[in-house]
Amino acid sequence: MNLSPSRLAAGAASVTVVLWASAFVSIRSAGAAYSPGALALGRLLAGAVALGALCLLRREGWPPRAAWRGIAISGVLWFGFYMVVLNWGEQQVDAGTAALVVNTGPLLIALLGARLLGDALPPRLLAGLAVSFAGAVTVGLSMSGEGGSSVLGVVLCLLAAVGYAVGVVAQKPALAHASAAQVTAFGCLIGAVGCLPFAGQLVHEAARAPASATLNMVYLGVFPTALAFTTWAYALSRTTASRMGATTYAVPALVVLMSWLVLGEVPGVLTLAGGVLCLAGVAVSRSRPRRAGRETPALAERRREPAS
Template sequence: MTTVSAPPRRTEPLAAGAAAVTVVLWASAFVSIRSAGEVYSPGALALGRLLSGALALGVVLLIRREGLPPRGAWRGIVISGLLWFGFYMVVLNWGEQLVDAGTAALVVNVGPLLTALLGVRLLGDAMPPRLLAGMAVSFAGAVTVGVSMSDGGGASVLGIGLCLLAAVAYAGGVVSQKPALAHGSALQVTTFGCAIGAVACLPFAVQLVEQAADAPVPATLNMVYLGVFPTAVAFTTWAYALARTTASRMGATTYAVPALVVTMSWAFLGEVPGPVTLVGGALCLAGVAVSRSRAPRPGPARA
């Protein structure tokens, strides 16, 4: 009889490190988007980011000679490319122009909860009590951060709707990407997903060309940064980690993003967070720690 061995435990630290790289780079994206978004429209910014990311990923793919993904990966790649790389980035950029940062963070952070629910329903993911408890703590932290950062000026209904659509697209993209990773490598799935998202955003090409001609250099550099690091690097490390754990657990990991955004805004933009914001950030990190922890193994029975 042939036995199937469990994946080596040495991959677990690598997957955790990859997830940490993703979270840090995605948090940094919010700082860059604030700069580039003042010059570039939502669609043009998304297209410029995706083109930069696809170019960087394509070069690495050619160097590694990985070629095209297997046939079984394409369905998930196309769906995640359209939903997550394309639709998500456009509607999130648009939504964040219509609501304050706190409201956007609050609404978008429904995404990990939707990911967990879809993962259980469509992928058969388990929902251990620690994961559920950790997500509840992190979501409470995200709500706290969102409320504390809200400017109180009234939120646009359209903006809230766009952020909610972004959360749904994020969840759908993660759940569709997971099966693709059973067939293709993290680099293949990310590269072609990014390319499909870029193709879907080509209707914004004229806007991108016109706005790039007048844009200040820092805004364009921020757009390129978004493509190379929070997209090319971070989505690849995300896919690497996602291939080695459940969609629900990876979704819970992204609850560290609000806490890191608060820290980076403090460090790079001089935006000093208030006590309530700091408490919310601490809750986000505590929830992630709980959700990624494992229940202790039962010791030997004692007489």
């Protein structure tokens, strides 16, 4: 059975959000043994190796020259800067503040996409973004602890959201010239090169880290990075940046579910309500207006009549 391009894109987006949600569970283990920069570098190196092997198997060459600007910007800001700053910022703020600030990313993508890429902002998309954002904040607030927040942490999370949004918007034009595998592989490699100053920390911490933390770091590189960023790029090449950004609001709901199933953390009523809001907003943002009813035979006949 042949699947339509729209169904394939929807399937690719689903793979992305599931794997990105699973990353939060793995980061809890790896983040306890690795500092933010070392964790980002280790994750990107594992991802670059996996993506390099994929490109060799598919005989993917160098991306065309026209794609390099978008690849470089997304590599520096999304693969490199975003991962380091987000790891650092989430150590400084509670979950509620992180949800509020970081989840402005899809909203920024919608605004930048409309301004720079000419993406449409239909009412359903805007409504879905608003509902999902409310759900993400609800999930974060309900799961926040007593850690408190700092001005530095808020600034870091805001910078992470901006880096994420600009990286996504820059990646979109590159996909018109290069394949999803090329854009992802070289973006990941650029991000890894940018994180090389943390190489000394990575070597030092890897020597002392438990095997479970290192395996989780490798998992983050192979699946939530190499695979999920490739399926993301594939889906992004077939829809607007705004709609793809809205799709990521399914991640908080899936994190709640995975934490329940994997870590045994039973969510409260408020957390579940927030998760439902996230999914409802995604559904609204991805929906399309109903088509008008069929034409009556009389109207169809009048359409075919030549103008007088």
